[in-house]
Structures are given as structure tokens and as C-alpha cells.
Amino acid sequence: MPSQSYTFKAPAPNNVQGAAYIVMCCVLVAMTTLIARALGPQIAxxxxxxxxxxxxxxxxxAACTILPIAMMRGVTLNDTPWLLHLGRILLGLGGVIGMFAAAGLMVLTxxxxxxxxxxxxxxxFAIFFLRETIGPWRWLAAGIAFLGAMVLTRPGLDTFQPAALIALSAAAFLGVELIFIKLLSGRERPLKILAINNGVAALIISIAVIFFWKPPTPIQWVMLVALGVIMVSAQSLFLKGIAMAEANVAAPFFYTTLIFASVYGWIVFNEIPGLYSLVGAGLIVCGALLLTWRENLARKKMPGDTPATQ
Structure with a gap:
């Protein structure tokens, strides 16, 4: 029996409200990185x-938060493309673990x-997995962002950051995960995608964590619970934002995460970004914005396109 397809009827665009949801999502995403840093070796x-x-x-x-909501809203597992979900989950696990490891070893910015x-x-990766053709503008965006990554990692210099390699690996995992999210979007309801992602990932990592478990202190328990609740709240805000705002308006606002991360790092850890951090981050954001602009142009030429679910 073929997988069931869903057609999502998007509400009338409300760019101001949609952008507000995206910014609130960024406030929370930056907060999760802040918590991961506070629990890491440089701080703790x-x-x-x-x-x-x-x-x-x-x-x-996050699963404890989202699964009861999914059950109350009648989410079922009928006609679930489990291989796509499992691929997305494993890649997401690798990306999140790497991202939190990097956050514990380098400044938030x-x-x-x-x-x-x-x-x-x-x-x-879409070139190999989806046979997509990449034009010169998108290669230029990749080159600018890569240059920014080189500025941040500073290979060959005494200030080289080994932790940046962990962050780069995490970004690669999350990049391939985006391809699986793209394949799932339009085939599955957003709430079902979130429920399966958090539920199955929680089950897998609950087995793996046995080998790394260390009794948390009371304040660490509070931070750990907050981490999961904040992240699923950020995911929900993101979904609301991209459902309300036009893609070309919503996407650039996600990069405000960098602003909030910098502010958190400055207020909580007294981390002031240096010249390398500012230049490298600026180049990466410029490359990402250029890529967003080109993909928005391509999306306008594809009727019925549905935004990916994070």
C-alpha cells in the first residue's frame, strides 16, 4: 500500500507575525546552545x-513534551516511511551530539x-543524493561560507581550534539530515515528523547514554529538562513561522540565532567575539543568505512547493 500523501493548506501569508515566530525560535535555539556550553568541560x-x-x-x-500532544491530536503510524524517518533520526543524532560537543569546547558565537x-x-550532498544541478551563484555562496569556516578554524595557525572540526562534522550531519527532511515534507504531517523524530531518537540515545552516564547535580537536572522542553518549543515556533511567512522573508530571520548566541555568551560567560570570530561568522552568514536568496528564486518557479520541517 503506497504511503499516504497530505496536502497542507497554508494560511494567508502574515510576514510580520511569521518573522516574529522565527525570531522567538532563534531566542530558544541559542538558549539550548548556551545550556550545552554551561554543561561542557570549559565551563563546568x-x-x-x-x-x-x-x-x-x-x-x-522533548519526547516527553511532544508525544502526549501527538496522541491527543490523533497522530497515527499508518503508512509511515520508516526508512526515511530512521535516516533523518540517525543523522540528527550525530549532528546534535557534535553540535553540543563543540558548544562545550568553543565560544558560542x-x-x-x-x-x-x-x-x-x-x-x-544533494548533488549526489538528489541529482540536483548546482549553478554558479550557489557555488559562490558555498565558497564564501567555506572561507568563513577557514577563518574560524584558522588551520595552520597557533590559534587553530580543533573543536571547530567537531562543529564542521556536526554541520555536515545536519546538512544531510536536511535532505531527508525535504523528502519527508509533504508526505507526513509536521506534528508526526516531530513526534517520530523525538520519540525514536529518545529511545535510541537512551540505550547509548548508559555508557556515558554521570549523575547530574540538581541544577544540572534543571538544565537538562529545560534543554528538551526549550528545543521542542523552538521547533514548534519554527513550524508556525514558516507556515505564516513567505519563505524569502522567514529564512533570513533564522540567522538572528547568531546575535542571541553572542549576547548570551557575553552576558553569561563574558565571551566577547574577537576579530576572527566576527569576520568568519560574517562570511558564513553572507554565504548562507546568498544561498537562501537563490533557493527562494528557484522555489518560486516550482508551484506547490512545501517548506521543509525542521
Whole structure:
């Protein structure tokens, strides 16, 4: 029996409200990185928790939040493309673990900026997986962003950041995950995608975390619970935002995450971005915005296109 297809009737565009939802999502996404940094070795020292344990909290408590909502709204598992979901889940797990590991080892601004490379990795991998043709403008965007990554990592210099390689690997995992999200979008309801992603990922990582478990302190427990609830709230706000605002308006607002991460790092950890951080982050954001602009132009030529669900 073929997989059931769903047609999503988008509401009339409300760019102001949609952009507001995206910005609120960015406030929360930056907050999850802040929590991951606070639980990492540079801040917590010997009391630090392993990135796998931090990632466990992100998925476990997110699942505890989203699964009851999905059940109340009658989400079923009929005609579920499990291979697509499983591929997305495994890649997402690798990306989240790497992202939280990097956040624990480098300043928030740098870790957040490198995470913005995931759409560029997605573009490159789409050549092989989706047989997409990449034009010169998108290659230019990739080149600009890659240059920014080189500025942030500074290979060959005494200031080289090994943790940036972890962040780059995480961005690559998340980039391939975007391809699976694209394949799932339009075939599955957004709430079902979120429920399966968080539920199955929580089950998998609950087994893996046994090998890395360290008893958290009471304040760490509070932070771990908050991490999961905040992340699923951010996902919900993102879905509302892209459903309300036009794609060319909504997408650039997601890069405000970098602003909030920088502010959090400055207020909480007294981390002031240096010249390399500002230049590297600026180049990455410029490349990502150029890619967003070109993809929005391409999307306008494809009637009935449905935005991807994060």
C-alpha cells in the first residue's frame, strides 16, 4: 500500500507575525546552545556531562513534551516511511551530539556560526543524493561560507581550534539530515515528523547514554529538562513561522540565532567575539543568505512547493 500523501493548506501569508515566530525560535535555539556550553568541560570543569548525555536530555524531555500532544491530536503510524524517518533520526543524532560537543569546547558565537554551514553541506550532498544541478551563484555562496569556516578554524595557525572540526562534522550531519527532511515534507504531517523524530531518537540515545552516564547535580537536572522542553518549543515556533511567512522573508530571520548566541555568551560567560570570530561568522552568514536568496528564486518557479520541517 503506497504511503499516504497530505496536502497542507497554508494560511494567508502574515510576514510580520511569521518573522516574529522565527525570531522567538532563534531566542530558544541559542538558549539550548548556551545550556550545552554551561554543561561542557570549559565551563563546568570536572562536573561536565558528556555530550551524549546532554543530547539524551534534548531528545528524551522533548519526547516527553511532544508525544502526549501527538496522541491527543490523533497522530497515527499508518503508512509511515520508516526508512526515511530512521535516516533523518540517525543523522540528527550525530549532528546534535557534535553540535553540543563543540558548544562545550568553543565560544558560542563560533559554534553557532559553524552550524549555519549545514544548508551548504545539504546543497553539496544533494548533488549526489538528489541529482540536483548546482549553478554558479550557489557555488559562490558555498565558497564564501567555506572561507568563513577557514577563518574560524584558522588551520595552520597557533590559534587553530580543533573543536571547530567537531562543529564542521556536526554541520555536515545536519546538512544531510536536511535532505531527508525535504523528502519527508509533504508526505507526513509536521506534528508526526516531530513526534517520530523525538520519540525514536529518545529511545535510541537512551540505550547509548548508559555508557556515558554521570549523575547530574540538581541544577544540572534543571538544565537538562529545560534543554528538551526549550528545543521542542523552538521547533514548534519554527513550524508556525514558516507556515505564516513567505519563505524569502522567514529564512533570513533564522540567522538572528547568531546575535542571541553572542549576547548570551557575553552576558553569561563574558565571551566577547574577537576579530576572527566576527569576520568568519560574517562570511558564513553572507554565504548562507546568498544561498537562501537563490533557493527562494528557484522555489518560486516550482508551484506547490512545501517548506521543509525542521
Amino acid at each position: 570543569g570536572e562536573a561536565a556531562l558528556h555530550p551524549v548525555q546532554v543530547s539524551w536530555a534534548r531528545f528524551f524531555f 563560533d559554534a553557532t556560526a559553524i552550524s549555519f554551514l549545514s544548508p551548504l553541506f545539504s546543497m553539496i
